[in-house]
Amino acid sequence: GESVGLHLPTLSVQEGDNSIINCAYSNSASDYFIWYKQESGKGPQFIIDIRSNMDKRQGQRVTVLLNKTVKHLSLQIAATQPGDSAVYFCAETPGNAGNMLTFGGGTRLMVKP
Amino acid sequence: DTGVSQNPRHKITKRGQNVTFRCDPISEHNRLYWYRQTLGQGPEFLTYFQNEAQLEKSRLLSDRFSAERPKGSFSTLEIQRTEQGDSAMYLCASSLGNSNQPQHFGDGTRLSIL
Numbered sequence: 001g002e003s004v005g006l007h008l009p010t011l012s013v014q015e016g017d018n019s020i021i022n023c024a025y026s027n028s029a030s031d032y033f034i035w036y037k038q039e040s041g042k043g044p045q046f047i048i049d050i051r052s053n054m055d056k057r058q059g060q061r062v063t064v065l066l067n068k069t070v071k072h073l074s075l076q077i078a079a080t081q082p083g084d085s086a087v088y089f090c091a092e093t094p095g096n097a098g099n100m101l102t103f104g105g106g107t108r109l110m111v112k113p
Numbered sequence: 114d115t116g117v118s119q120n121p122r123h124k125i126t127k128r129g130q131n132v133t134f135r136c137d138p139i140s141e142h143n144r145l146y147w148y149r150q151t152l153g154q155g156p157e158f159l160t161y162f163q164n165e166a167q168l169e170k171s172r173l174l175s176d177r178f179s180a181e182r183p184k185g186s187f188s189t190l191e192i193q194r195t196e197q198g199d200s201a202m203y204l205c206a207s208s209l210g211n212s213n214q215p216q217h218f219g220d221g222t223r224l225s226i227l
Contacts, residue, residue, distance in 0.1 A: 008153060031213070034215055036218075041220070042220050042221075043117075043119075043204050043219050043221050044156065044218045045218070046216070046217055046218075089155045091155070093213075099144065099146075099161070099212070099216060100146075100158045101146075101158060101216060102158070103154075103155025103156050103157070104155055105154070106153075106154075
């Protein structure tokens with residue numbers, strides 16, 4: 001399959017450890033944020049979203065934190081598994097932009113067994 | 114599988130030819146989006162539809178790019194007179210029509226220009 005993100009920043013973690021992937025955004029008008037996971041040869045897969053009136057949201061094994069003051073978003077993955085290995089993108093949109101997403105540059109997560 | 118479907122998965126063509134890609138969104142989604150992704154980058158927004166209306170097309174890369182969604186269901190993206198720089202992954206996504214709804218992506222069409 002095709003390789004996504006050959007020269008992306010890489011986070012390498014041991015299986016079972018927690019992972020934290022960070023993202024900075026620039027548009028202060030952005031009010032909706034999404035994290036996607038992309039495996040080689042596939043499209044981005046929705047993980048979790050958060051609206052700007054929240055600063056934390058939890059899903060299954062994942063937590064997203066939003067700090068609007070410093071325009072920073074993070075994705076925490078608990079008990080990282082080999083199947084979590086992928087490229088992770090944050091995306092943002094202003095609420096009046098028809099959900100036109102602007103994607104960050106992506107981070108490759110590598111999980112060592 | 115009721116996810117977003119894109120065809121073909123791969124397209125190889127000679128420079129100067131026209132190509133057309135198809136996207137079938139999730140059935141209850143009335144918004145449909147096209148993005149382009151080059152290696153090592155995040156997807157880049159091109160255009161989107163609300164039902165059959167194309168509400169944003171200023172981000173299409175040139176006048177060689179056009180998209181349609183004639184009946185508000187499937188959509189096509191056409192590139193005329195392809196150039197080497199058009200080689201990329203073309204992704205389609207769909208969502209419900211309310212604000213702040215997640216977009217769900219297909220697996221894309223990989224275009225290679227010889």
